[in-house]
Amino acid sequence: MRGLQEHGRRVPEDVSVVGFDDVPEAAYFMPALTKVRPHFDAVARASFELLVAQLGSDDGGVLHRAVMPTLISRASVAAPPR
Numbered sequence: 001m002r003g004l005q006e007h008g009r010r011v012p013e014d015v016s017v018v019g020f021d022d023v024p025e026a027a028y029f030m031p032a033l034t035k036v037r038p039h040f041d042a043v044a045r046a047s048f049e050l051l052v053a054q055l056g057s058d059d060g061g062v063l064h065r066a067v068m069p070t071l072i073s074r075a076s077v078a079a080p081p082r
């Protein structure tokens with residue numbers, strides 16, 4: 001966001017900014033940074049379950065599972081101008 005500001009861009013008026021990982025400090029940025037919060041425990045659990053299923057399977061198929069993150073909406077995003 002600092003780089004955008006240094007180049008004359010305003011957040012969120014000109015550019016919306018979203019980060020990943022939701023570090024606690026994000027809420028204190030100016031403006032407060034919108035973040036995607038991954039659920040690392042759910043990803044680890046799903047990964048382990050898929051690994052066990054893969055090891056116990058003879059078909060060799062690829063297994064997939066989606067773990068949806070949570071969007072923490074803060075002041076660094078705005079609707080696009082009309």
